Amino acid sequence: MILTGSGEAKTARDGRRWTVRPGRPTDGRALARLFAKVREEGRWLITTPGSVSEPSEAFWISELIRASEHLALVAEADGEAIGNLLISVDRGRATEHIGVLSICIAAEWRDVGIGSELVAGAQAWAHEKGLRKISLGVFPDNERAIAVYEHRGFVREGVRRQQYRSGDEYRDEVLMAWFPMEAEDR
């Protein structure tokens, strides 16, 4: 994936057009809105609806994009953010070889290949940057996300049982990782 500021044109599996480009600090508000909408679904993300303020999340995203060591990809259609992938890279000496991946696609744009494309783009970036590991956590019942990660070569590292509280429920977290230096398909 070769990315320019204005975005690379793509066609989704259902024929709709979208673009992908690197994030800009000014994307903070649009991405915070996207996260809030996905959070409202109440199923996929660790944080619960209303638990994160949109302005503070927008600020955090803008700062992350401003810092050059991380990756932010923005998927757009008709000028609207419809997807986002972030890889944040730790600054600590012991963990600066690891990027932590998070991804969100707007509900009406799922299952048409966008998430897989963003993950593939992130893998190319991680390899180029010389990272040794991309890690993430996912709820065990998020079968679609797990399918995407496994199709892209991520492996399961383990399960943290009852890691997150969600209302009265305690949810497990599956830990997954991809190792750029060991990957044949990147």
Ligand SMILES: CC(C)(COP(=O)(O)OP(=O)(O)OC[C@H]1O[C@@H](n2cnc3c(N)ncnc32)[C@H](O)[C@@H]1OP(=O)(O)O)[C@@H](O)C(=O)NCCC(=O)NCCS
């Ligand atoms: C998870 C997510 C990022 C995937 O992105 P996407 O654009 O919907 O995924 P894609 O269209 O690229 O691929 C979906 C794949 O999952 C498969 N799939 C869909 N539902 C599935 C299910 N219930 N079980 C197994 N596989 C499933 C599809 O068949 C497809 O595989 P294919 O490419 O071999 O046909 C996106 O759905 C999303 O943002 N979900 C809500 C937020 C979220 O869960 N984020 C991740 C938190 S860890």
